[in-house]
Amino acid sequence: MGLVFRWLVRITTSLILLAVAAVGLIYFLASQSLPEYNQTLDVEGVSAPVEIIRDTANVPHILGQSDPDVFFGLGYAHAQDRLWQMTVLRRTVQGRLSEVFGQRTVHIDKLLRRLDLYGLAHRSVDVQDEYTMAALRAYSNGINARLTEINEQALGRGAPEMFLFNAPVPPWQPGDSVAIIKLMSLQLSGHLEDEVLRARTSLMLEDPALLADILPDVPGSGIAALPEYAALFPNLPRYARGTPLSETPLSPFPERGLAGASNAWTAAPSRSASGGTLLANDPHLGFTAPGIWYLARLELASGGVIGATIPGVPAISAGRSDRLGWGLTSSYLDDQDVHIEQLNPDNPEEYLTPDGYKRFQTRPSIIEIKDAAPITLTLRWTDNGPVLPGTHYDLGTITPPGHVASLSWSALSPRDTSMSASLALMNADTVRQAIDLAEDFIAPSQNLSLVDENTIGLKLVGAMPRRDLNNQSRGRIPTPGWLDRNRWQGRLPYADNPEFVAPVGGVLGNTNNKIIDRPFPRHVSYEWGDTQRVHRWERLMQSREVHTRDSFIEAQLDTVSYTARSLLPLIGADLWFTGEAAPEGTPERQRQIALDLLANWNGEMNEHLPEPLIYAAWLRALQIRLTSDELGPLAAEYKHVEPLFIERVYRDIDGASVWCDVRQSAPAETCTDMARLALDDAIIWISERYGTALESLRWGDAHQATHDHPVLGEVPVLRFFVNIRQSTSGGDNTLLRGRTSGEGPDPFQNVHGAGYRGVYDFADPDSSVFITATGQSGHFLSRYYDDQAQLWRRGEYIPMSLDIGLARAASVGVTVLNPR
Template identity: 75%
Template sequence: MSGHLEAEVLRARVSLELSDQDRLRDILPDAPGSGVAALPEYAALFPDVTTRHAAAAPMDSHPLSPFKRQAFAGASNAWAAAPSRSAAGGTLLANDPHLGFTAPAIWYLARLELETGGVIGGTIPGMPVVLTGRSADLGWGLTTAYVDDQDVYIEELNPDNTEEYRTPDGFKKFRKRSSIINIADADPITVTLRWTDNGPVLPGSHYNLGSITPPGHVASVASTLFTEEDTSLAAAMKVMRAKSVQQAINAATDYVAPAQNLTLVDRDTIAMKTIGAMPRRDANHQSEGRMPSPGWIAANRWDGMLPYTANPEFIAPAGGILGNTNNKTVDRPFPNHVSFVWGDTQRVQRWQRLMQNREVHTRDSFIEAQLDTVSPTARALLPLIGAELWFTGEAAPDGTPERQRQRALDLLAGWSGEMNEHLPEPLIYAAWIRALQDRLIRDELGPLAEEFTHVQPLFIERAFRDVQGAAKWCDVRQSAPVETCHDMARLALDDALLWIKETWGTQLESLRWGDAHQATHDHPVLGDVPLLRYFVNIRQSTSGGDNTLQRGLTRGTGKDPFYNVHGAGYRGVYDFADPDSSVFVTSTGQSGHFLSRHYDDMAQLWRRGEYIPMSLDAELARAAAVGVTRLEPAQ
């Protein structure tokens, strides 16, 4: 759920690579809001690290690592309406958590009967908790909060005894433990695990930490996940039993990690509260937690956690609408900032428009917003990058690059920005903007450009608007002429059209975004087994994109960079004016057995934007049941 570890390492590597430190804020921009005080160059913190090491190798994480790539850290949507903004006079709540697609899906629909009454919604198998759903009195949903809950530290080894590391009080021995890893048909391996006061020591290969670690040092990581007594699950169970918004907020006091925004509605009130531990940092922290910092300096170390009351909360807003798309929620100065890294600056723009277009909302208008596929990014960037290209080309014979460029621009000129699976324009736009970013950063960052697998909309906008000199990115340093941003836009469009021709053919009008944007619900174990993979993997043509409310995050790499690999595996909309009209769906089915008809029977409903009803009325649920399964423990 957190991408902060990678974000810190990447910022350090880019800082080492760029000769102009002013450009760091372009390629790794802050979410819109108040400015951030200048940070030191990473090389100033650790002079022994060289740029040669920083760009040495791609930032690959181990497949078993709990830390996901930053682009694939948790995301989600949730929004709520108070009775004053509801057509039927009851509160409304919609939630669709975004995670990596798998078959079977991570989510499982269930109804749990508690002493306090029934709860219904989305669970994760093995956890006795409805994580997003409703009871008779309360509805709740989750979105990733992007709290800065990780810090990377560079620890100095004792040159006379590498079993010790430097602390503010002198050298101290690592806490160590041996772990034996048994391997089938091979000898077991013994590894030595080490801890510092800040956290566990990580190998240099993890996220390419070795590239930013000077000789004679190691890297460690602090995380709220390392709390010795994690009461998160107990807190989630208390939320299920709550009868009101305030009770639920109080119940989440003991929630630790991963940090979430908890959106709540009861019969009368709507609210959102950030739950989870927030580290207490010193105001004099050298990097403000944005880059790895020296672990032996006291000001860089965590001083416990902030009180729960410091977590952002919004209760009964005057406008009657609240929500979160992983966007920046508060604008506080460091060290009470919550985060410098947020998961969205784009979807929230479309959400605001859809919410404010209506005086009152219904269950169906919330569903419409949940399934919206209009890209605010495309609407903002296309007029900007194509300003010197629209309608300015001379007549060109068919079959020439100039003619193909004209055809592409003609299609995009009449496009609404809807990332519809049946249209060619989303594919042309996505390929163009991807090629453009690569052209802008390749000569500046070299191999490090490979780390930017997804388009950074704020970066492209800064460059084309020349915000604080950001147009420098458009000039190719290695060439004698001075290229403009519009030169780069034209060249990138030609790059994109050549890629499309080689991959999909030359007939632009017949392209389908859905062919390139297939949802990949792959089985994590059997998905690569020859022949069997055709039975266990579920592939679907889908709409949406990286920055649409119906989010379909693209893979970003490989021969199929636009495959849809991360999105809403669960959708739910709860209407407290008529609770039994609430609807739910997951992206695959209820069974984990690929020969069961329930393995993928919800997949097509999910793809078409359809839902199923679920009820807390036991008799109503049984009346529509296709069968009953009983699990009885052995005597």
């Protein structure tokens, strides 16, 4: 027995030593790729020394003798901190993820190949202006200088992920940066999904009038009645489901309702306590670790600029100079149309056009797949755009036999000058000049909020499609692509893009709300990203005669839900303070406790309160009950509460209360019945998930921000090191927006929000502040991987100063790049 025990001790000790050695080896290999910020290098591609000074937040301040040298430095810094992220973004837009990740990304590669964003980006390089071309070449050289350094000095392949997913990293090219912008257009576009969902819903509803309830128009002047989709294309299936495009974290295709959002507001000197203009901006995107934003300062010939960049793109996307501040919000411009193309029954290689049948433009494309045989696609294009298979976006559910679907989209332009416009914006001096330079923006379309020293402005930028006045669906549902009136007719003049400069009230803002009410086809959009947050924003802006940097920060961090305040009195009108006292522990008693809590709640979606969770679960359960009867399995596509739908039902607008009656049951249910049953559903769900003590619930336990690593975030054990999870306040409809997932066992996880916040005060520009949701580094062993995360969660910021002396005084490293 003693011998056995001794051998067990030896074996156990050996295994522990082996495990420690393995962990040590893994740590050593991974740490080799941690960048050294204090060094001097000789590199090819610069004309004079470039200095990269990293301040205490690891924000690089890049100084050079010429603008191309500065862009070289930015490329080098991006590659130091975010090489893996940049590599994955490039592979995504190329449609080459499967070479590294195997079968799970094949469907993503197929669609990206069909859209050909990468090819169109490289064709667009030729139309950039001379300044932009010099910047793109220098930026690419900076990235490639870092790649050379990694190879020559064996720096752990540049990133820890490279050991697990080893694949060659080709040199960066100017067209790759243009392609990243097109990939952002894909992530910010949602009208294709909206068209398909509207068509599918109209097919599912027995009463077409109900479509205006479940997919209501934003309040304002109405539009002409649309044709029924079934009348355009008869004999379509009522329900089917294609392959979800967002089933993997690597997917660039957003879920419906997660295609981008943002906040931005500005104040003129007349409404500013300091006498200078103010700008606050927080763009909203899906959360990842690292986040999409990277902070940087560039010292250009025209002066310093500082703000948020996207790794892979040599531009400050949102930020300021000494003279100008700019911010971005999603415009929700309708820049996508689905067309149904009729095939020639005698030759499926032809499709119908206004001039008869015409052959598709075709070419083969081979997708290499790790550990599997390659596949060959035949890419087909029509005059309207690329042909998309029915397995994508559920297009098969609305495409009749003998037809295919194609896509018109402004981002498919081979003459996309958005990169030139982005770089020109950094050199602008005034709001008027910036608006004029922004004409070259094509996609993604954005609302550009601007301030200079004296003026504020907002301009919708991006190409607005010109549609025929007699378009059958006005861009709201797919239309026959062979009819001239459904085809695009070029681009509307830039002067038609909505513009607001120096308003009398002295305040401008956008929460993705409807910004203009014009008749089709100059309408901009029928689908808008917000009908709720804007009400709270108006209240905060008008509650003060003048604003400060701090009041703008307060508005950015506001967690009061206008939706909760407006809907709860409606759905609970006949439930508040009614009914007899119920024994402890009974469902009736739990319902009374929940109603008592909500009756005394002010609508603040604070992470430490129980009421937000009760409210959110109630509204979710209510929408499920209201829609399941009419929509059947299609109800699952409505993952987020539609506030206007709930309001229409409970105000009985145009008879919308009919949704409360369950058609398949004998009794006639009222809306009060539905509200009570839904509250019981919510309490049961909460009890099973979080316990029965309603007073002890915390919204933050359910509303955790999920900054997950897109690749390593699902790996056991490792996910605890690479994922950043935080209890957060806010919700779907608060200014501090924390959009919930709406699905799965944790439907209230915070998956989409402000990855960047910035507030700029032009009375004292160096008092401006900014923050990102994670940190500067993409290396999970770096202390800068998540050092900003807790600041972001608590609503804190870091200085946004162009004072190089401050950056030097407390720098964490200085890199000097000398010409080789």
